[in-house]
Structure formats: structure tokens, C-alpha cells
Amino acid sequence: MCDGGKAMVVGSAPLFGVLLALVSAAVLAVGNLWQSRGVNLVSAAAEASGENKTPFLALLRTPIWIAGSALFGVAILLQMGSLAFAPLILVQPIGVTALVFSAVLNARVRRKPLPRRVLLGIAISLIGVIAYVIIAALVSKQKPISDGQLSAILITLAAVLAIAAAIRFGTRGTAKAPIFYVVLGGIFSGFVATLGKTVILRVETMFAGHRMVFDSGSVLTLICVLGIGVASALSIYFVQYSHTCNPPDVVIAGLTVVDPAVAVVLGITILHEAAGAPVISFVGFILAGAAAFIGVVILARAENAEEDAQSTETIERGAQRSAESA
Template sequence: MPPDVTDLADELFRSPLVAIGIPLALVGAIFLSLGAQFQHRGVTKVETRLGDGSRAGLSLRQVMHLFGRPSWVIGTVMLGLAVLFQLSSLGFAPLIVVQPIGVVALVVTAILNARVSRIRLDRRAIRAIVLCVGGVGAFVVVAAIFAVERRIDDRALIIVLGMLGVLTVIVAAVFLVVRRRSGALFAIIAAGSLFGFVATLAKVVINRVLGGQFDALTIVAIVALLTAAALGGYLVQTAYQLGSPDLVIAGLTVVDPLVAVLVGAFVLGEAALMPLPAALIGVAAGAVAVIGVVKLAKHHPQTHR
């Protein structure tokens, strides 16, 4: 039987430790937004200095120069702190409380970027941000309420690895073909999709290691996780080259959890107990969030400067 919402709420707020998890998650979201802003600044400076004007993705030379940009290094450290705070918050509060708080990063980044760029957010951009935040928040809440934890066997892990392999080949091939014509949206969607699999594999690896199941398949999963994370990280830097930091954060905070939840639902069986009405609400909320990202890409004030 699915959990009763009232009982779930009572369980969530019965423990005073939740009061620790919520501010930790908020701090993590702030570090995420600040890290995006600093990394974007570093990428922009490298592009201005070493770019050839094609804006076709960062070259190896540009990537190496990023490590010499203090702003980019500071942003990377802040993103590391964001991950640390997010993981710590999960130790004190349930996922249903912590996960939606990450969307705060989108709001903070949008405000920061508007102030830094001295661009006023117009009504269309604000509506797009509201759609992103509301859609992904509702989607994650519904998924967290009805999701069930299941043992991940070798068959499920092999399917996930196969899906990630196909996705990686498609992303790499498409990027090489359309890199001179693709905008920030492609890089964001591709990076978010890869990071969704990274989150799934991280969960699988942690469970297998804690369960004493460190075998050859686990090593393959670790290699695949690191490869996807590296490619996703490169695409994020490329997205900074092509778009604004709040657009990047908007895409990642929508696509990443969508992919992770879909893989968890249909491959790992975590939505086996989700009733049809809840599933329909989740699908609708996800669609609203995606529409918000598309609108933000089309109507962001920076695209009209």
C-alpha cells in the first residue's frame, strides 16, 4: 500500500534532525549557484582570450587554461562544497524534504546573473523560472513520496550500463556533427542526461560496496560513472560558453532528476507502488519543467542583448 500523506508528514517532522538537514540543503543550493556563476566567468574569460569565434565547444587548450583561471577554480571548489552539503543534508532529512530545495539554486543563480550582467529579468524569463521550479519541485516530491527502495541486481545494473553506453555514443556523435550549430540547450540537455545516469550509478556503486559486493561489474560501473561525469562536465563548460549560468542551472536541475527518476522507475522498479494518478501528476509536472527550460532558452534577456 502506498504511504498515507498524513503519516508521511508526521514521520518527516517528528525528528528534530530535519531542522539540520533543511539549512544544509539550502547552503548547498547557494554554493551550487555561486559555483555556476564563477565557473561561467572563468569560461567567458578563456573564450574571450583564446576563442576563435566559432563557439563550437571548448578546445583542449581552452580546457587546460581553465585551471589557471582563479574564478573557474573557485567555482569548482564551490561546486564541490555544494555536493558535500547536499550529501550531508541527506543524512539528517528525508529525500522528499531535501531534494526539492536544490531548485533554489536556479532562483539564486538567476538573480545573481541578472545583477552581474546588469540585465533586468523580464516577465517571460520570470515565468519560465517559475515553471522550472514548480515543475521539478512537484515532480521530485511525487516521486519521493511513492518511490520504494529495491535491491539492484546484476541484470538491472547491466541494463543501466547499456543505456548509458548508447546515450554516450549518441551524445558524442551528435555533438561532433552539430557542434558549430548547436546552442546551449543541446549541451545542457546532454549533460543533464549524463548526470542523471551518474547519480543512478553512484547510488548503485555505494549500495554494492556497502553490501560487500565489489566485483568486476562494480568496477565497470565506476569506470562508466567517471567517464559520464567527465563528458557531462565538459558539456557543462561548453554550455557556459554558449549560454548564461542560470540557463545552465535551470536545465540541469530539471533534466538530471528527470532522467534519474525515470531510470529508477522503469529499470530499478522504484515506482512499482506508485498509483496511476500520482504517475500522471509526475509526468505533467515534468512536462511543465521542461517547457520552462525551453522558454528560458528562448526568452532569456541575455539572448536579446
């Protein structure tokens, strides 16, 4: 059990934590792009052979998807490393920079400048998330995590799992918006970060207090580690599925907005990191979050329009070549 009278060893090197978070965002953007390419390659091959689903075993034989998955894992490790040096509310939202990296990479791959609507969506998302982070950083307070708070996070995760399962299997056969899977991936990714931070804090407290005792608090910490594994697996699953029905920019945009939003909400409501904050700060949270969401919607629509335009152009070129050969 955490000793509420002892200060936790957190935020000892915040600048290094921020640097790790930025590197994590860049690695995530590259990994996301490679994973998307791998999924698209396998999906195209499956469609050509008459299959309706993307075979997972085929993904395991696709080098670019494997490389992207490896980078995804490296990004998670870098993210956890950043949490060891700086508070969750500071470094987690920095992942939104992955959206910028992803958009630039995609533009270079397509060899086309970013459309104005895409730039607008990115700008609004960035403004919203940055405002969210600034407000949170000003009013947040890092406090020791009690067993009750850790239990509350685990119960919340269990509730989200139940709701996600009910929606996923209870509405089988019903078409869902592609962004739905992106949101689920972001939600579970937010839980991974939050649970990861709690484990780091618990371990730091244990070493700081020289308490190497296996008690009920240790059991909760182990359950927390198990929760990280479950949330990680589900986040990876929904992210991979998202690639089959969303452009890479939309996937990374959803993750970089939903993920930090979930982490910050958990930090405020359960960990009480904004205890005593003025009411106006919560109004700022809502407005900034709304701006980030609007930016993602604009980006999603712009990217879908770009994909449709490219598909139409490809079809027209194919028809023209067929006519010329005839």
C-alpha cells in the same frame, strides 16, 4: 551480490540529507556563475587574438574559473553526502533551487531586477519539478538493488554514451541548438547521481550484512565507480561547453530539470521505485515534467532576449562614444 532479504540502511536522516542538498544547490549556483565568467573571459581573449575556440589551458590559468570548478566539485560531494542520508528521489530534484540562487545572483551582478519572463520561466520550472518530486515521494519505494538492476543502469549509460557520440561526431559541422549541450550535461549528471546512490546502497548493504567478500557483485560495484568517473567527466565537459553559448541561468536551469528527471526515470524504470503506483501518478509525472520543460524554454528565450538587448546597448554606447570623440 545484494541480499534481497535484507533491508538497506537508507533514509536514516532525511532532513539532514535535504539540508545538504540545499547547500549543494547554493554552492552549485555560485560555482556555475564563476565558471561562466571564466569561460567568457577566456573566450573574449581568444576572440581578440583571432582564435575560434576557447583554449582549455587558458582556463586553467584563470583564477575565477578554477574557483568555480572547485565549488562545482564541492557541490558534487555535498550531493553525494545527501544521498547517503536520504533517498535519491527525495534529494536529487532539490537541486532545482540552484536555479533560484543562480537567477538572484545574476540579477545582483547585472544590478537589474529579474525580467518578468525570466520570473515566469523560473516559476513554471519550480512548479513542475516540485510537483514531480511530490508525486514521486508519495509513490516511491526504496528496494534493494540487485546485480541485474545495476547491470541495466550501466548498459543504459553505455547506450547513452553511444548515442551522444554518434550525434556529436556524426553531425560534425552541423549547427546545434545551444540547449543541446545543456541537456547532455544534465543527462550525464543524472547518471552520476544514480550510480552514486547505487554505490552508497551497495556499500551500506555490505557493511550491514558484514559481508566483505570480493565477488561478482563487487566487480559490478567497481565498474559502477568507473561509470561515475566517465559520466562526471562528460557532464563537466558539456557544462563547460554550454557556458560558451548559453547564459548562466539557462545552463543551471537545464541541469536542475534534466538531471533529476533522468535520475527519477532510472529509479522508476530500472530500480522499480514506483512499482505498484497508480496510473494517475504516471500521468502526473508526464504533466509535471512537461511543465518543467516549458519553464526552461521560456527562461532560455527570455535570457537570450536579455543578452541580445545588453549586447545591442553595449554596441550603441560604443558607437555613441566614437561619435563624441570624433
